[in-house]
């Protein structure tokens with residue numbers, strides 16, 4: 001039998017075998033018979049040496065075609081049965097892995113809860129810009145240009161060719177001003193938002209954090225309304241049986257000003273890690289809106305009075321969760337966040 005006849009016979013054989021490959025094992029048997037070094041195709045290749053020169057191109061071509069045919073058939077069968085065997089190793093009795101669900105960030109959760117309580121008390125939500133001008137952040141809040149109280153809040157100024165008074169708001173009290181400018185009393189608003197201070201980042205402070213501002217302006221509003229509002233809020237938010245103390249304080253935009261502390265909701269005043277063993281938790285700064293502030297925003301201080309307060313949201317979150325490093329709230333580590 002000449003080589004070309006051998007090749008033709010092999011081809012018939014291979015063509016007959018291909019449709020019979022019905023398993024990974026059969027595919028492998030096919031490969032071992034035809035496609036290895038000692039296989040049928042390779043032995044024809046070796047016979048090629050003895051073929052007369054002028055016949056070599058023709059015989060070579062037939063041989064190449066045959067090889068490709070066998071290789072393709074094997075590759076196809078392998079792909080098909082490999083997949084099958086993978087399916088076979090799936091263990092359908094294993095419990096599912098479960099889907100990770102996203103959750104609202106603890107800071108947002110806290111803001112939502114604060115907002116819920118105040119809106120249920122009749123306050124509405126107002127917002128203002130993060131990039132402010134000096135007038136709204138300081139000027140109309142009774143900070144004179146050289147007032148030392150400006151140093152209480154280290155400010156980030158924004159480079160601006162035309163104006164030197166553009167800054168990132170240092171507190172949400174700037175929104176108070178915008179609300180007073182644009183609304184007529186009675187005004188009952190809470191103003192959540194992000195604020196910025198040029199401070200060194202540490203476990204207790206960040207250069208960027210959140211506040212919630214509250215403002216109530218009407219005829220005959222007094223310090224008693226402020227006390228009642230904050231106490232009603234804090235009893236709902238923290239502890240039904242909380243007691244309070246009002247410490248005198250200073251803010252240029254409120255007179256009188258105070259800071260409000262509540263008995264620690266965890267140790268009930270005994271002293272613990274959360275209240276740093278003082279028995280008290282500071283809740284917010286507050287006070288009666290200064291008459292000059294009302295006047296600067298077009299509200300007549302002889303007719304109206306009001307109170308304002310401001311919470312630091314992150315401080316509330318730390319207090320509630322017992323987290324002792326504020327930076328953890330901003331690192332977006334899923335191991336921390338998935339706990340809330």
Ligand code: PHE
Nearest residue numbers: 171173285286287308309310
């Ligand atoms: N804006 C003050 C601060 O950031 C808080 C405050 C708000 C105090 C409203 C009094 C009234 O420290």
